[in-house]
Amino acid sequence: AQSVTQLGSHVSVSEGALVLLRCNYSSSVPPYLFWYVQYPNQGLQLLLKYTTGATLVKGINGFEAEFKKSETSFHLTKPSAHMSDAAEYFCAVSRSGGYQKVTFGTGTKLQVIP
């Protein structure tokens, strides 16, 4: 069984401030971890993913996330928020093998304040 917990359904940051969106997972096998972003009235778009190898993963738009096995976490960060980062962010976990069984978190809406 696998699950994802995103802490905070809404996060507000000032433009230029650090963005930190939290994600904790549980998985009985080594996980694949993802962050997706959803802009209003659009589908989900992959920001970044961790499969194997380097635990610090860089994604699009200046975002990055670090896989910490000991903490079962995969938090998303960006050093300086931009107005265009306002969106909803979803953390997800999957297991390998066969068709993907992807479990999504409940999402975190990021508000960027000018």
Added chain:
Amino acid sequence: ETGVTQTPRHLVMGMTNKKSLKCEQHLGHNAMYWYKQSAKKPLELMFVYSLEERVENNSVPSRFSPECPNSSHLFLHLHTLQPEDSALYLCASSQDRGLNTGELFFGEGSRLTVL
């Protein structure tokens, strides 16, 4: 066209209507998915097709009927829906072979309103 395309983007229907949502992927993937996204709820996986065979049906009511005629096309047939079925319906695809990692490619969604 590239990626995953969903039509229509918006649909309003009465409870007695029959309509269909269409999804087409241009990525050469062999697995396709329907998700339901409702306000304040997690994404709900509805159906999964792998190599055109339905491999998962998450206890979805029979008023939703999927169809996957080939690996590039996926439909969701709708009939006698309820107002609580109003939601954003997302189609996704993935490569279900080899070193698959679980990465999903989503369409922009079909916003359904049931009156």
